[in-house]
Amino acid sequence: MSKLTERLSMARTRRERGCPSMLVCSFCRSVKEENAKPSCVLGELQSLRFIFHVAREDKGISCKAHYLIPEPRRRTLSPEELACLEAKGAFSTETDDLRDQLLSLFFDYVYPILPIIDPDDFYRRYDAGGAASISPLLLQSMFLAASNFVSRDALKKSGWSSVMTMKRRFYERAKALYDVEYETDKLCLIQSVLLLGYWLGNSHDRMDSWHWIGVAISLSQSLGLHRDAGCSRIPPSQRSLWRRIWWCCFYRDRCIALGMGRAYRIHTADCDVKDLTLEDLVCTGMPLPGLKDTSAAMVRRCNMYAPMFLEIIKASRLLGDVLASVYRPRRKDEEFLESSTWNTAQALEEKLAAWQLGLDPRCRVDSPAFSVDEPRAMILHKYYIHILHHVTVITLYKPFVFQGDVLPTDPASDLRARRAWEACQLSASAATDSFRRLTELDLIRFLPPERQVSHITGLPVSINWLIDRSTH
Template identity: 35%
Template sequence: MTWERYLIILIGDRRGPRHSVYDLCHPETPEDARYLPPDTVISSSHKPHELEYMRLQGVFSRLPDDVCDELIRCYFHHVHFFLPIIDAPAFLNEYCSNGSRNISLLLYWSILLAAANFVDADVLQKAGFSSRKAMKTAMYERAKCLYDFDRGTEKLVLIQSVILLGFWYTDPQDHTGAWYWIGIAISLSQNIGLHRSSRLGSRAPQKSLPARESLMRRIWWACVVRDRWVSLARGRPMRIHSEDCDTPLPVVEDIMNELESVVGRARSHFVPVESRALAEMWIRLVRICDTLGHILRVHYCVNGGIPSITEIDKYAQELQALAQEDAVPVDSSESLSINGIQIDLLYQATIAILYRPYVLNRSTPLPSGAHSLWQKIATSRAREAASNTNGLLQSLIEVDGIRYLKPMMITAMIPAMQIHLYDCKSSNALTRGLAENKLQLHMLVLSNLRETYWSADVTYRLFDRAQNILKESNSQVEKPPIKNADNSRDSTHLQQSQPQLFPPTEPPLLPTPEPTVLVGEQQYANTWFNGSPQFRDVDQLLSPGFYLSEDGFSEFLLSYEDAVVYDPLVLG
């Protein structure tokens, strides 16, 4: 690699000073020329104390072969087609030939971290872990140790690894969560120009350029997908703005052409037979997330104006065009159906997010040109999307697919849960009862996911407390005065004949822990809910821009009656 090529990689665009300097020295070079990241790695040996620390952290340890095989299989069946960022032929062919000896340890442990969410209990036992959370903690600590002592990891491998480290989440007190890692991935990607379209033309020096370009394109759009949903989950600005990027959308062949090079045992054991259908689903996911980014900019830009009804309807039409694309065949396999349902969950969540501000917060100005009838239509579409989310969750339960849900699905459930919680405040008893039942389905799913994801535990506690607040407020509403004995008798008769959705003698749908009496707990809890700038009351929880800050998180859990300790981390 020549010095000139290295300079072209780093000069950036017209905003940077190096661009103008290079332009003066090499005016004949096309302005938009860009080369691939260098393949050479500048490395240096680790110091003895660093090696010893890494050894104590288990960085150089190896899992049993059958456990490692199952984790790699889970990765390519449940992670790769949501984040197709790995060079599958290079990784699988090397792994099947030589094991993990020649694979980057940072990438190796990062892959196992992502795969640990989906392994069965018997695999955990063979590996010596008591739970998925315990396995994920071990995998993360080893990968994080390698990242901290990094010595010149090749840039694309480093980006791939930190994207996968974004599967780590414990609580907002831990600054190295998904928000942190996706930020690093985006910064590194922009540093080597993955956000810009390649226009190498005849100057491309490598024969493997198409495959390399395909990989880079997939990595960039994986960053976009993660950026959209992590930004939504945390209530923070997106880091990627479409006006700064011109990398073209990926296509199915970007994945399929690469998989053709996976042969023998690597293909039969690790690559799903439904690869093409899964690749088509990923393309649909990318397009959904591209539209989601525009919606978030319209609704949550700090200095933005009121959107027009034309803008809202434009994005509604974009989503409508994606409604029937890549529909899962009726006779498809169970794993393919589970993946398709998850894409549909994200799709319905995006529809709910488009209309959510006009349902939950009636003080939100209507789009320019809109009227009360439009608001009724928007409310109807948001409620329909929330109901469709319930139907999809029910379908997942029927095929035992809840355990295969990706972390972003928890974020995708929240808009529907907010809409159901809003309807729990309705003065209409039937509307309120129906909303409570719908919300209970989400709580059931979250209860199941708490064993795998810390974020599911946080969301469960949040909405559980919100429902308790609503029940308390509803019970304190004054009843209308009774005018005479006849009216009293009629009122008593009506109350006795009113059907009860949840009879007192019926066991609860979800398991609830035994309450623990804390000194001053009630006063402390009220202080948290009334004083926090993020969650003063249920109405604020219903705000589309709601998020739970780091400052409020610990108080929320410490004030909660059934705060529990997970090995080896303490929530809050």
């Protein structure tokens, strides 16, 4: 303690003489730059922030989490790197028709459940400068995510042999740009790697959805997106975009953890970022000056999708609670079907029911269209939220159903297993009805890649139901 006291005394003396450390001086100069845009996070008081707290008279630094610093310069690519990128077509923006269709598909079918981009800002830049005004990495990543939904006619017209070929090409272009560190804007990097998570790959790929969501979360935490900006000098519009991106990471983290049977990475106890609000997702500057008519119409559509993501976040919170409560690792000598676990499951089901009951009317499958201009994609997203609810219920009760070799319909089975089985059956039936309805509406192909999680989750219930029917 005496050495620490001595060091603190020396630091105070240097400060009083106007001689703070070179680190502090350098940092203070950087945050005063007029064009400073990216943020730097000092961490908690036990880390670098403590040094600033001691070395500066302004104690307000100890309560700030974010500081603006100058944007880093883009490094010069070597001729070999540039040739490799050009050979892969990394700077290709596709034909006007295909590019416009991919962007339209992105904002109708990807953006509503992953609103990582401000559509108003995007189209202002796009209308003013075309595709050249958009980061090549972000653009190729957007193309990758949207290519899941390209029609066969558009595919044939543009000369691509298959959707998989198109997806692989967009993925390879984006990954090549990522590998050479072409993009220096960390926020743009986070947006891009979140979209790279739409590349499912195969079991041998090292960089799959799990990898990319991990990169996105790490970069987000390095920027402090998981922390409340508080009294930091961050503009309100930037704070809204940060919250969007962080909660997109949160949603994808929970969803991928469920699909791949792994632990999620984001723990809410480590975060104090504010909840997302409708104002964070809606462009309030209506009408939209400076935008083309088609661009303004797309921004208005994106405003209509805003309530969807708010409900998806609520569902993701509950899904995380389910995974933490029912699927946590247990020792061999620890009984799974203990009363406390069952009671927790019952409490979670009540929360799920309360969420479903309080669902925004604009997100309910049984609600009529709220506007004559309501896009057809709204129907799809309503059903996706409905399916997400039932997948979470099945996930909650499935461990109680499949215990040993005894079927839940067997009289010898546990009472809790039978009750859990009934809940799983009801949810599996409801989810199947939703898939059937989307098929009738020719919307099933527009479901996000997460739909595979829905199929995998409900499949054991359906198989067990068929086995039970065949035995009777």
